[in-house]
Amino acid sequence: MDPQFFKDWGGIIATFISIGSVIYAWLTAGSRANTEALGKLTGRIDEMEAGLLEMKAEIKHLPDEKALTQLKLELAEMRGVFGRMEENISSMSRTVHRVEEYLLKKGTN
Structure with missing residues (x-):
């Protein structure tokens, strides 16, 4: 080649x-x-x-839906309990004020 x-x-x-x-x-x-x-x-x-x-x-x-529903119910119940406690405290407060006023008036006489 x-x-x-x-x-x-x-x-x-x-x-x-x-x-x-x-x-x-x-x-x-x-x-x-x-x-x-x-x-x-x-x-x-x-x-x-x-x-x-x-x-x-x-x-x-x-939490799932059932747990949230239970939680809502418990919160509503707690609101009711606190509402009743608030009423009791309010009535006790009024009583304390009346006793205080009575004692203050009696002490000045």
Whole structure:
């Protein structure tokens, strides 16, 4: 074989390899950007999943509808008890004032 033949074909093959490399780099440049964007998105999704897991754990500790209804009933009962106590204290206060006035008037006579 003639060395000139290899020299001619070597140049043609090198040119095709160069063109192929440029085309490959151009085609894969977009995929690198997409890979980076997907990496960032995956990180945000992981953060959101961690937040959701934390929220689920906290929600488990909250009372259910039955417990809230029971709590409302107990609060209403406590309001009634405090209302009666307020009435008793008010009547005791009036009595104390009357006794005080009586003693003050009796002490001045």
